[in-house]
Amino acid sequence: MERTGIIYGINGPIVYLKGDPGFKMNELVYVGTENLVGEVIGLTSERTTIEVYEETSGLKPGESVTGSGSPVSVILAPGILTNIFDGIERPLSEIKKTGGAYIDRGVSVESLDGSKLWDTHITVKKGDVLYQGSIFAEVPETRAIVHKPMVPPGIEGTVLDAAADGKYTIHDPLITLLQPDGSEIKLTMAQKWPIRIPRPVSKRYPASRPLITGQRILDTLFPLAKGGTACIPGGFGTGKTMTQHQIAKWSDADIIIYIGCGERGNEMTQVLEEFQELTDPRSGNPLMDRTTLIANTSNMPVAAREASLYSGLTLAEYYRDMGYHVAIMADSTSRWAEALRELSGRLEEMPAEEGFPAYLASRLSAFYERAGMMQNLNGTEGSVSIIGAVSPQGGDFSEPVTQNTKRFVRCFWGLDKNLAYARHFPAIQWLTSYSEYLTDLAPWYTENVDKRFIDYRNQLVYILTQENGLMEIVKLIGSDVLPDDQKLVLEIAKVIRLGFLQQNAFHAEDTCVPMKKQFKMMEIILYLYKRCRALIGMGMPMSVLKQDDIFEKIISIKYDVPNNRPELFDEYRDAVDRFYDGVVERNA
Numbered sequence: 001m002e003r004t005g006i007i008y009g010i011n012g013p014i015v016y017l018k019g020d021p022g023f024k025m026n027e028l029v030y031v032g033t034e035n036l037v038g039e040v041i042g043l044t045s046e047r048t049t050i051e052v053y054e055e056t057s058g059l060k061p062g063e064s065v066t067g068s069g070s071p072v073s074v075i076l077a078p079g080i081l082t083n084i085f086d087g088i089e090r091p092l093s094e095i096k097k098t099g100g101a102y103i104d105r106g107v108s109v110e111s112l113d114g115s116k117l118w119d120t121h122i123t124v125k126k127g128d129v130l131y132q133g134s135i136f137a138e139v140p141e142t143r144a145i146v147h148k149p150m151v152p153p154g155i156e157g158t159v160l161d162a163a164a165d166g167k168y169t170i171h172d173p174l175i176t177l178l179q180p181d182g183s184e185i186k187l188t189m190a191q192k193w194p195i196r197i198p199r200p201v202s203k204r205y206p207a208s209r210p211l212i213t214g215q216r217i218l219d220t221l222f223p224l225a226k227g228g229t230a231c232i233p234g235g236f237g238t239g240k241t242m243t244q245h246q247i248a249k250w251s252d253a254d255i256i257i258y259i260g261c262g263e264r265g266n267e268m269t270q271v272l273e274e275f276q277e278l279t280d281p282r283s284g285n286p287l288m289d290r291t292t293l294i295a296n297t298s299n300m301p302v303a304a305r306e307a308s309l310y311s312g313l314t315l316a317e318y319y320r321d322m323g324y325h326v327a328i329m330a331d332s333t334s335r336w337a338e339a340l341r342e343l344s345g346r347l348e349e350m351p352a353e354e355g356f357p358a359y360l361a362s363r364l365s366a367f368y369e370r371a372g373m374m375q376n377l378n379g380t381e382g383s384v385s386i387i388g389a390v391s392p393q394g395g396d397f398s399e400p401v402t403q404n405t406k407r408f409v410r411c412f413w414g415l416d417k418n419l420a421y422a423r424h425f426p427a428i429q430w431l432t433s434y435s436e437y438l439t440d441l442a443p444w445y446t447e448n449v450d451k452r453f454i455d456y457r458n459q460l461v462y463i464l465t466q467e468n469g470l471m472e473i474v475k476l477i478g479s480d481v482l483p484d485d486q487k488l489v490l491e492i493a494k495v496i497r498l499g500f501l502q503q504n505a506f507h508a509e510d511t512c513v514p515m516k517k518q519f520k521m522m523e524i525i526l527y528l529y530k531r532c533r534a535l536i537g538m539g540m541p542m543s544v545l546k547q548d549d550i551f552e553k554i555i556s557i558k559y560d561v562p563n564n565r566p567e568l569f570d571e572y573r574d575a576v577d578r579f580y581d582g583v584v585e586r587n588a
Contacts, residue, residue, distance in 0.1 A: 003021050003022040003023060003066070003067040003069075004021060004064045004065060004066050004067070005017035005018075005019070005021030005023070005048060005064065005065045006018065006061075006062060006063075006064055006065070007031070007032070007059070007060070007061050007062065007063050007064070007065060008061050009061065010056060010059055010060070010061070011346045012056065012342075012346050013051055013052045013053075013056055013301060013302060013303040013343065013346065014049065014050070014051055014052075014343065014346040014347060015031055015038065015049075015050045015051075015052055015056065015059070015065070016047055016048070016049055016050075017047065017048040017049075017050065017065055018046070018047065019045075019046065019047070019048070020043065020044075020045055020046075020048060021048060021065070021067070022067070023040045023043070023048055023067045024040065024043075024067075024071075025040055025041075025043055026039060026040060026041070026071045026072060026194070026196060027039070027040045027067055027068065027069070027070065027071055027072075028067075028068040028070060028071060028072045028073070029050055029065050029066060029067050029068060030065065030066045030068065031050065031052050031056075031059065031063070031065050032059045032063040032064070032065070033063055034105050035066075035108065036052050036053070036054040036056065036059070036105055037052070037053045037054060037088060038050045038051060038052040038053060038065070039051055039053070039071075039072050039303075039307070041347075042347070049347070050065065051303045051306075051343060052301070052303060053087065053088055053301055053303050053304040053307060054105050054301050054304070055105055055301055070192070070194075071194040071195075071196070071197075072088065072194065072195055072196070072307065073192040073193055073194045073195060074088075074089040074111065074192070074193060074195055074311055074314050074315065075089065075111040075112050075170075075190055075191075075192055076190065076191050076192070076193055076314075076315070076318045077112050077147075077149070077170040077188075077189045077190035077191070078112075078118050078139045078141045078147040078149075078170060078189060079112040079113050079116065079141070079170065080112065080141075080292055080315055080318075080319075081141050081142050081145055081255070081288075081289065081290060081291065081292055082142060082288045082289060082291070082292075083112075083292055083293075084272060084292075084293045084294075084295055085111070085292070085293070085294050085295070085311070086294070086295060086296060086300065086304065086308075087261075087294065087296040087300070087304035087305060087307050087308030087311060088304055088307055088308075088311060089111045089311050089315075090107070090109055090111065091109065091110075091111065091112075092295060094109040094110070095107055095109055112170060112190070113170075114169055114170060114171050115169060116169065116170075117167035117168065117169060118139045118140075118141075118147075118167065118168060118169070118170070118189070119139065119140055119166075119167060120137050120138075120139050120163075120165060120166060120167065120168045120174065120189070121137060121138045121139075121165050122136065122137050122162050122163055122164070122165055122174060122175070123135060123136060123137055123138055124136045124137075124159050124162055124175060125159065125162055126159050126160065126161060126162055127158065127159060128158070128159045129156075129157075129158050129159075130151050130156060130157065130158075130159060130175075130177060131151065131156045131377070131378075132151055132152065132153045132154055132155055132156055132200075132377050133150050133151060133153065133321060133376055133377025133378040134150060134151045134156075134377075134378050135148040135149070135150050135322070135378055136149060136150070136151060136159075136162075136174065136175055136187065137149045137174055137189065139189065142285070142289035142290065143283070143285045143289050144280060144283050144285050144289040144290045145254070145255065145289065145290055145319075145324070147189075147322070148322040148323075149174070149187075149188075149189040150191075150321060150322070150378065151177070151187065152187075152191040152193075153199065153200050153377065155177065155179070155185065155187075156177075156179070156180070157177035157178050157179040157180065157185070158177065158178045159175055159176070159177060159178075160176040160177065160178050160184065161175065161176040162174070162175045162176075163175065168189070170188060170189045170190040171188050171189075171190060172188060172189075173186035173187065173188055174187060174188060174189065175187050193314055193318070194314075195307065195310035195311050195313070195314045196310055198317065198369075198370050199314070199317040199318065199320075199321060200377060201321075201372075201374040201375065201376055201377065202374070202375040202376060202377055202379070203374070203375045204372045204373070204374055204375075205227070205372075205373040205374065205375065205381070206373075206440065207225030207226075207227060207228055207373065207410075207437050207440040207441065208225070208373070208440060208441070208443070208444060209225065209226045209373075209441070209444055210223045210224065210225055210226065210437070210441050210444060210445075211223075211224045211225065211226045211228065211251055211252065211253060211325075211327065211385050212251065212252045212515060213246070213247045213250055213251045213512075214246075214250035214251070214511070214512030214513055214514070215243075215246055215247070215250070215426060215503060215512075215513075216500055216501065216503060216513055216518050216521070217426055217428050217430065217500075217501045217503070218247075218413065218426075218428075219513075219515060219518060220457055220460075220500075220518050220522065221430060221433070221435075221457060221460070221461065221501075222411060222412075222413060222428070222433050222434065222435040223411075223435055223437055223438065223441055224385065224387070224411045224435065224437060225373070225385075225410075225437040225440060225441060226253075226325055226373055226383040226385055227371060227372045227373030227374070227383035227384065227385055228371065228385055228386075228410060228411060228437055229368045229371045229385070229386045229387075229388075229408065229409040229410060229411065230385075230386070230387045230388070230409055230410075230411035230412070230413060231333075231387075231388045231389070231390050231402075231405045231406070231409045231411070231412060231413070232244065232387065232388070232389045232390065232413045232415060233389075233390035233391075233392055233397055233402045233405070233412075233413075233414055233415065234389075234390075234391070234392075234395065234414070234415025234416075234417070234420075234427070235391075235392065235394060235395025235415070235417050236391070236395075237417070237420060238395070238415035238416065238417050238419075238420040238427050239415060239420055239425055239426060239427050240331065240332065240389040240390075240391065240415060241263070241267060241271075241331055241389065242425070242426075242505070243413070243415075243426050243428075244258075244329040244331055244387060244389060245271070245274070246426070246505055246511070246512075247327065247329065247387060248275075248287075248291070248327070248329055249278060249281070249287065249512075250281065250511070250512040251327055252282075252325075253325050253326060253327035253385065254290060254319075254324040254325045254326065255290050255291070255292075255316075255319050255324050255325075255326045255327070256287075256290060256291045256292075256326075256327055256329065257291075257292050257294070257312045257315055257316045257326060257327070257328045257329070258271065258275070258291065258292070258293045258294070258328075258329045258331070259294045259296070259308055259309060259312040259328065259329065259330045259331065260293065260294065260295050260296060260297065260331055261294075261296050261305055261308050261309060261330060261331060261332060261333070261335050261336050262296065262297070262298045262305045262332065262334075262335025262336065262338065262339065263297060263298060263331055263332060263335065264297065264298055265297040265298070265299060268295050268297050271293065272293060272295065275287055275288055275291055275293065276288055281512065292312075292315060294308050294311060294312045296308040298335065302338075302339045302342050302343065303339065303343060305335060305336060305339040306336060306339045306340060306343065308336075309330055309333070309336055309367060310367075312328055312330070313328065313367070313370050313384070313386075316328050316384045317370065317384060319382070320374060320376065320382035320383060320384050321376045321377070321378070321380075321382060322376075322380070322382065323376065323378075323380030323381060323382050324382050325382060325383045325385070326382070326383065326384050326385070327384075327385045327387065328371075328384065328385065328386045328387065329387055329389075330386065330387070330388040330389065331388075331389040332388070332389040332390060332391045333364070333367075333388040333389065333390055333401065333405065334389075334390050334391040334392065334401050335391065337356060337360060337364075337400075337401045340356065340357055340360060340363060341355050341356050341357060344356075344357035352400075353400045354399060354400050356400050356401070360400060360401070360404055361404045361407065364401075364404050364405055364407075364408055365407075365408050367386070367388075368386055368388070368405075368408040368409060369408070370384065370386075371383075371384050371385060371386040372384065388405065388409070390402050390405055395417050397414065397432075410435070410436040410437055411434075411435045411436065411437060412432075412433055412434050412435075413426075413428050413433050414428065414429050414432040414433045415427045415428060415429065416428070416429035416432075424497070424501075424502050425502065425503065425504075425505070426503060428501075430461070430464050430501065431464070431465070431468055438454070438457075442454050448515070449515050449516065449519050450519050452523075453519055453522075456519070456522040456523065456526055457522065459526055460496055460500070460522060460525070460526075463489060463492055463493050463496060463529070464493055464496060464497075466489050466493070467489060467490055467493035470482065470486055470489060470490055471490075474490075484536050484540075484541055484542045485533070485536050487542040488529070488532050488533065488536055488542060488545070491532075491542070491545075491546070491551060492525065492528070492529045492532070494551070495525055495528070495551055495554055495555055496525060498555045499521070499525065499554055499555035499556070499557060499558055500521055500522070500525060500558070503558070504558075504559075507559060509558070509559060509561075509562055509563055510558050510559060512563075513558070513563060514563055516566055517561070517563055517566060520561075520566055520569040521557055521558065523569070524554060524557065524569060524572050524573065524576070525554060527573060527576055528550065528551075528554055528576050531576055531577070531579070531580045532545055534580070535580065535583055535584070538584070540583060540587055544583060544586075544587060545583065548579050548582070548583070550575065550576065550579040553572070553575060554572065554576075557569075557572060
């Protein structure tokens, strides 16, 4: 029976119905004559409250609201990858066909192409017993990713009938299951899942493997684990989006979900155009073959912005269930929090700090808690890593979104406007950033890179910390009064900053650096420091050491040593030794 209610009040995206039409909490509803998409967010016996995911201008009291009978959900099936969706999984390419450059209100399009035929290999046979999460087919979704349709959570049984290999649409029945209660159910490639409910897993693993990004300051100084959470806070123009782009392009995640949540339209256009032109460095295929974009720009309705993060999360969890490692780029959670604040104000809720709702912290927590390295229901391992950009107004990290995000993430990559204005990119401030995954990942670095890796990393951080303290003195009375050993610290810290931490995204050898080269670079810098300290200990002044160009030579390693030629580092070690011997001879 169709349940309908009558609108009696409208407040921006918030619509009120009198009485109780029988809707359920979080149910998807269709509002007004144009069938605008909405969600039930409040229920009492006197009033039903709905948030509408589309522009409500022109809507008026007296129009009807129809329930769908199911919560706001996404369709999960082949066709998600390479696609560009809005905040509630409507493909923008299909919307464009109906409304041109602008999104028409009440537009109804299929989330995924129901007529496309997919090459399907059925992996089960009659008599097999399947449980929730069991993979029953394989579909080459793109050249990079094999899609693995699964038994939906909550369903199990014995295979009565299985289709032959061939071409099928996402809605064609592929297998028939006899359930324990004696009923039969036909399974297709497609399944629906409510966006606000996490998909079930068998168990959660502790962090043990890093998400390799190819960015030295991240991989070496502040690593993120697969299944981990990180935030990138920074003011306007400090490089949040570009840092996320670099991670999306070069990280060793199998699948990237990029959520443009409330960002500027031109910035999102750049993402769309750039990602479609990029080649995946791992496979040589287009990067979009393993990417999904959710575009919800700042001029789109504010309520859909709030839903877009959950839509992206659910897509990521679905691919995780197949055994893939997924990385989510959420750009930016501040705009999402602003959407919460606007809706909360319309609902006349009691505001908390800076007008944000009192439940901001619990919503952020619920979002980041859905990350993790998991054992899936089917026994495979997969992960969802979340990297959320935060855009504090004026670069003020003490505001509520940044502070609450810090409570729930274990990796903090704080961007610094002074570094950005000095053209030092990535503009991650090494003194304020941190990673709590370092101890968890130490065994991996020992086994897969070098047992000295963590020790060298800590030495680099110590030199940078020393430099910060010395710079306070230099600002007051100049560097000439410093003893030579402290002048050396400043010089080596400069080598670390320019030669190691600074990275050029447009240079073929420097845009993405393998772990072995990162370690060798640290090794050479610290070897130079060790030899220079020995010279200082012999009484050589810093001015003599700087007569040679050895410091500039070590800085340029990042460009001069190709990523696939680690043996060239031996030449630089010899160059440091020649420099040492030359200084000793000249000043003997």
